[in-house]
Amino acid sequence: MAEGAPATPSNRLHVLPNSTLNNSASLSALLAAVPVRSQHGPADAAVTSLTLDSRLAGPGAVFFALRGTATDGHQFISKALEQGVAVVVVEDLPAELHPGTTYVQVPDSAEAMARMAAEFYGHPSRQLQLVGVTGTNGKTTCATMLHKLFRELGYHCGLLSTVQNQIDEEVIPSTHTTPDAIRLNELLARMLQAGCTHVFMEVSSHAVVQHRITGLHFAGGIFTNLTHDHLDYHGTFDAYLKAKKGFFDQLPKSAFALTNQDDKRGPVMLQNVAGRRETYSLRNAATFRGRLIENAVHGLHLEVDGREVQFRLIGVFNAYNLLAIYGAAVLLGEEPTEVLTVLSGLTSAPGRFEPVVSPKNRITGIVDYAHTPDALENVLQTIADIRQPSQQVIAVVGCGGNRDGAKRPVMARLAVQLSDRAVLTSDNPRFEDPNDILAQMQAGVPTENQGKVLTIADRREAIKTAVALAQPGDIVLVAGKGHETYQEIKGVKTDFDDKQVLTEMFGLLGK
Structure with missing residues (x-):
């Protein structure tokens, strides 16, 4: 389908065959767009798989030694060699080179992996209308609702989000906001093979820095907005x-760059951008203008x-999300009135202002x-805007461990x-002591508000x-975990679903 073309009978929904990906490539082809410092061993190995996990390496595989925040993939080269790996991509060559294995030394293993993954899977993003959503808040809502919108408009669509990945209605579990470059290109290739024309994905700041989207x-x-988050990273x-x-x-x-004109960092995103610069706003002149009635x-x-x-x-923050979704759809060639008609009937993503x-x-x-902080303020302000004078608001709030x-x-x-009233509690403590997290939260409570606060470490309680x-x-607002169905404590994930627990507690009322 031509870029920006509206749906026609030929690209509306149809029955799709089930099939699998069978990829192979020569090493020289995979390295065509990669800056290589040195290469040692057989010059043109046949490659049948890519991996950054030494446990999954094997004959025909390329193993990428990536430097992470917690571990260094160079430590697992010997394990990959034991598995019979064909090629190792490194930033630093090991002291001894294994005979029969090809070593490719590059300036950045993560960047090399992304470029090689795109080539290995045939650059699927070049044949898709791929739209990325970035910002602190609103990414999941925008990506999910774009996926819903274009499905309703008659397209086969893919979704890559914090909540889940989808190929049309097929749900694929999500472990990261943005998958690693190998997984990402594999999913895009599957989406293309399934007949998808459009893919909507969240683009996290980690994904940009770690080259997960390089080569797409x-x-x-x-761009939705930018507020305080991820400073731990x-x-x-x-x-x-x-x-x-x-x-x-x-x-x-050829791409469009659509930004929130009302966010003070919005115009920054458009500086020196090669593509079309577009804006949306509730308060200022913009390409796509909204007014809250x-x-x-x-x-x-x-x-x-x-x-x-x-x-x-509901909520002003969702008014901005709706403008972004509408603007993106129109920029992709859809008819404005039809977009608004379909969009008016859609609901948000799971765990986003979800009522029980x-x-x-x-x-x-x-x-x-x-x-x-910004997301919590938005939600509480929205509740304040729609509440009746007789209604009191009780907020259950926690903060994650090993984070900012x-x-x-x-x-x-x-x-x-x-x-x-506020009940301060645990979110995902991870490897931190929940009581230490709560003490840091409690320090922010003004003296005059101390009587409004309860501190209970057990989230269910x-x-x-x-x-x-x-x-x-x-x-009753239960904030922090949304769609998540687990709680992570000391490295162990146990079942915990805020919506389910809230429903359970409602069922106990009056008993």
Whole structure:
């Protein structure tokens, strides 16, 4: 299908065959776009698989020795050799070279892996309308709803998101916001083989820095917003900003770059971009202009480019998401009125302002992934906008372990200031002591708000307590985990679903 072309009968949904990928390539072909410092061993090995896991290496495989934050893949070269690996890609050559194995020394193993993976799978992104969404908040909602929208418009579509990956309706579990470059290209190849024309994916800042998206061809990029997050990894806010900007800097001339004009970092994303520069806004002049008419419990009433539309999503932050989705669809060649008609009937991604209502006491539970100060403030402000004067808001909030600690006191302060009662609890403590995390959160609670706060390390008990505190008609927000169905403690993941626990606690009311 031509780039930007609307759907026609020839590319509408049809029955697809089941098939598998069988790839092989010569080493010389895979290295064509890779800067090579030196090469040792057989010059043109036959390659049948790629891996960054030495346990999965074998005859015909290329093993990539990647330097990570916790481990260095160079330590596992000997294990890969024991597995009979054909080629090893390294940044530093080992002291002894194994006879019969080809060693390729490169400046950056991650970049080499991405470029070789794209070549190995036949550059599937070049044959797809691939749209990436980046920003602190809104990535999952935008990518998921674009996938839903284009499915409704009649296209075969792929989705790569934090919640799950999808090929049309086939669900593939997701372990990262953006998969590693090998897995990513494999999924794109599967999507192409299944007849997909469009793919919508979240692009994390980690993915940009770690070269997971290097070598991909994007039809467009969307920027949602930028707030405090991931400083545990990037170190500084400027480095975080630079990582996001790095995605837009990679966009080709044929792509569109769509940015939030109302976010002060939005215009930064468009600086020196090769592609078409487009904007969306609720407050300023922009390519795609929206006006908020009403934000109510039943949804948003917006004027979008002169058309009044009622949407099922709630909150000003979702008004921005809807504008981004609409703008991207129009830039991909879809008819504006049809886009708005379909979009008005769609719901958001799982765990994004997802309501759960108690049938007995009319208590409304809201499950949301808000795990940054900005996201938590947005959700609580949205609840404040739609609540009735008689309704009290009880917020259950936690912060993850082994992550940026600077946001912990900020999130606790927001929780107590924007709700009637706050229950501070665990999120995914990982390898940190939950009580240490809670102490850091508690430090952010102003003295005058101390009486509004309870601290309960056990998340199930925290949700149970919040529900017990609620009166008929009140609102209970459970923030931080959203779609996640596990809790990670001391390296062990156990089943834990906020929505399920909330529903269970509602079922106990009145018993």
